[in-house]
Amino acid sequence: MKKTLLTITALFGFAGIASAEPATLDAVADVKFIIDNLWILISAALVFIMHLGFSALESGLCQKKNVVNVLFKNVFIICMGILTYYFTGFNTHYPGFADDAAGIFSLGGAAGYDVADAAANETKAYADYTYWADFIFQAMFAATAATIVSGAVAERVKLLPFMIYATLLVGLAYPIAGSWHWGGGWLNKMEVPFYDFAGSTVVHAFGGFAALAAVILLGARKGKYTSGGVKPILPHSLPLAAIGAFLLFFGWFGFNGGSVLSADPAAVSLVFTTTALAAVGGGMGAIILSWILLKKPDLSMALNGLLAGLVSITAGPDVITVPMSIVVGLIGGAIVVVSVLFFDKIKIDDPVGAISVHGVVGIWGTVALALPFFNGGNEDVSLVSQIIGVVGVGAFAFIFSFVITLIGKIIFGIRVSEEEEAEGLDVAEHGAPAYTE
């Protein structure tokens, strides 16, 4: 999602134009601009629906007594996420590093206030889309990081501290990490720049590692890890979880497809194809491996496999070759099964598997695109740069999350009381159950 500021020549990025009548070409370029811009906007709507996907998946996978709490957090996150992105995120995210020697981070003003000419903002800020199309598309991404954490800390986190945490993560840390890559920051200034097409690292691994830190400090749900072994806490509604996973798959066509940042036919078609193939590869990988390991066809694993496939391909849907997109997804789906079992073994309690799906598989996708076997020998990507990027972003997310969670733990406490946890957060914190007879 790196962007080129508008130049006249950038408008003529298609064949056969050089010799044509200038006035007509302006008209043609204007029409091309309309399509490209429209696709960014439609993609923004598709990414928006991913928030319903997350809400349904997370609330479906948690217990019946904590559903209102999960949904409330998700509604808050989408509201807060778009607002903070408006006030601090957008301009922090794209601070114009070209003129910034340090290139670490930069805080800007509210979206729309960084240029003198407000009218210009509303039309062509970039080669292929308007200023506001760019803003709204990016804003829809912004809340994702907090949503990932929300799932991992569900069923025992205190509401108000989580809301503060989420605001800091989305309003401050996410745009900083994003600026390192998409804002032209240090990840982009390496000899072979870090490659992360739509955010396996910058969105997903970022969220996953923030979640890991938060879960370590928060502890497991009561009764999950007993002396007698791991006691599974079953999802309260698998249809709700399935609705969520399918909507995430649907929205991902906007997440990855919109990240082409134009409606370029070859690029968007390829991205749709590799995205879908990786998703179904992931579903298949998780179905097969979980069946072997758990001796039964496991629906939750299948759903997380679809998502793992999607996270796997998100770093390089335009770099990984079509046949290899299946393999990369398949491995991602297998990884998620092993990872979920592993975190349960080391007593890291993640009710929805978010750390595995977004964190662990986010690493996999970021690294996979640099392997010649998967990218067909693409020399514009470097395994070293990929590792530097994912370690840098992951470490930043983990440390940032760890520090603010720790501060929260010391100041107000971040965990509900044992009684509240037993009763469920819906009645304890919200005074209302999710379902009535």
Place this chain on the structure above:
Amino acid sequence: MKKTLLTITALFGFAGIASAEPATLDAVADVKFIIDNLWILISAALVFIMHLGFSALESGLCQKKNVVNVLFKNVFIICMGILTYYFTGFNTHYPGFADDAAGIFSLGGAAGYDVADAAANETKAYADYTYWADFIFQAMFAATAATIVSGAVAERVKLLPFMIYATLLVGLAYPIAGSWHWGGGWLNKMEVPFYDFAGSTVVHAFGGFAALAAVILLGARKGKYTSGGVKPILPHSLPLAAIGAFLLFFGWFGFNGGSVLSADPAAVSLVFTTTALAAVGGGMGAIILSWILLKKPDLSMALNGLLAGLVSITAGPDVITVPMSIVVGLIGGAIVVVSVLFFDKIKIDDPVGAISVHGVVGIWGTVALALPFFNGGNEDVSLVSQIIGVVGVGAFAFIFSFVITLIGKIIFGIRVSEEEEAEGLDVAEHGAPAYTE
């Protein structure tokens, strides 16, 4: 959504065309037409999904024993709404007031039969879209008014009388009110024309005021208002309600974005941005105020806050400035909390808050866009015209709804028996529960 009939010059609404080769420009204009038309169609699909949003929201917020009834009404409404819009609505809605001195209302024939040349109908009827694209987009809006009423009268209205009521409201009253504004009627002939971009007044306040009249005549659900005060009747499934609210938010990108009536990049990008910011402003306003007033984080209020933000901005997503769209939404979200509590105080029982969300907040949005603080000093809108418009449409909806509800009450009765209400409408009217074990 006012439309310009096709003129050749209207096709060249973009820069740099004047001096170009005519034949080429025809080709360019044709391609521009394809995009604009496609966006109207995609918007129609997005508005369609709002009917699932309404269905899920309304059924989620009502009691478990009345879910089938709510869903059945919604399926009927979408079927009836599109059919009546085909038979009487479309041509009534856009009757060509230019040639009509009275300008009050006019009934036409079925869609497609008002012009001699049927073939022309299927291609370029307007500058930016075909006749049928226009029809299907408008048809998706049409059923909304009845859906709003459906939520407010849920859990005690008799099915068949409601179906007749909804048919009259959607097939007759809605296109008449719509014609006053979008059909070039009297609201449009005021010195400063009434401004209602996508229908805060003409769709939402219209539905809200029709609902108010119906609820007054219908009475509250048994057991809601007792001598001991208001007894809350809890929603049977908040996940279902949340799915509904998110889908409405999603579909609203088509509702407002499609009402640009072209894919104009500056306009659609701006409308997407103000729509989303108002929605999340509304969610935040409702979260904060309900938390203060009710002393708990209330999910239903948060969901209604999102919708209130959306209704708030619907009159002027292209007039209210970007930063002020947040404020207008925020106030809309706060209004809905106060309004819901107020209607409960005066014993107007509205199970889903539809009168508040669509009626009261519809007024707010319509008026807000005329305030210089919110519209940045736009002189094309007038507070007086806005008040005249919302009072005119609101009064018409209220009176029309009151009269037909009263007639229905006298002729067949509009309320189920006490036994049926206690048993629930699902088994009493439909012979089947919504859920089985």
Place this chain on the structure above:
Amino acid sequence: MKKTLLTITALFGFAGIASAEPATLDAVADVKFIIDNLWILISAALVFIMHLGFSALESGLCQKKNVVNVLFKNVFIICMGILTYYFTGFNTHYPGFADDAAGIFSLGGAAGYDVADAAANETKAYADYTYWADFIFQAMFAATAATIVSGAVAERVKLLPFMIYATLLVGLAYPIAGSWHWGGGWLNKMEVPFYDFAGSTVVHAFGGFAALAAVILLGARKGKYTSGGVKPILPHSLPLAAIGAFLLFFGWFGFNGGSVLSADPAAVSLVFTTTALAAVGGGMGAIILSWILLKKPDLSMALNGLLAGLVSITAGPDVITVPMSIVVGLIGGAIVVVSVLFFDKIKIDDPVGAISVHGVVGIWGTVALALPFFNGGNEDVSLVSQIIGVVGVGAFAFIFSFVITLIGKIIFGIRVSEEEEAEGLDVAEHGAPAYTE
């Protein structure tokens, strides 16, 4: 969905181009190509969401104890369907019959491997869209056939045999039947070619007849047909079923609209209109007839009526006239009511009505478009060809399904034990319930 291979002239399919400057026209055609291709991709995403629609509809209509099983099958089907379409389907489906005298079927290699120049594959393979856009759009259709069967055999079929069955049906039989029509096969070589725009026969009737054969061999659910008559087995969640039906309606705009295979304004607008009118006609037809026959307003029938309307129009949304699309849908909706009651009478147990909705109504839609009353006297279609096509495809689907089901029955058995059926497949096969308290 028949496709034209790229020719330079095919790019200039719009008015006023002949005399223009060549270089400019290349640019204009390029821009037109971007839109057309984008619409195919957006349609692919819309068709994808139909798989969530099917999942929700089928799981909603079945019993609570079999929900995980239904959802698992649907997740598997989308994964398997896209993968087999990649490996064998796409090239089998469009094998280039021009050079194939026999024209019965042909098996190709994996998608993308049938031409020497891989790069060309990624850009303009056809006049209006890229190779991969075509692939992903068609791939989303592919799994549908198995999903239809999945609903009909729900609640008593053994999982693993069904998975093998579905793989053979989708990976082998569907592309063969598809190739007869869309691949330029024998149905297309009749004097008046068989007409099936988006697949009333090739997708829906195909799935419906495959389902019929499977259900005949599988038998009814225990306790459905007793000596005391038919004992209805009620749906476990009608809201879930309603979500499914609405999402199918939503996705159908991509299924039919995308099958225009370009964003042609007249064609796509018309297809959207006839599709929506047929759907609501179908809903209305089912509501009215089921109310008369069953003496109550039946939500399941109303939902199946919407789908029946959609299946009815799918063969000829561009052939059936606009007013007649309502009638064709209305009759489709009435047929589904009668058909569901009929199959119950002859003890063919289809828990979701899939055989009626897709099989019986698929025939209706295929035949209806050839009746002059409905198509306005279109002479490009022939009733005889339509009957030959639907009988040919239906018979092939039935026989193929019958044979492989029979082989499965003999080799491993295709039905769960009576104990497992009584307990429910969720716990018996998946070790987990769909819902917990």
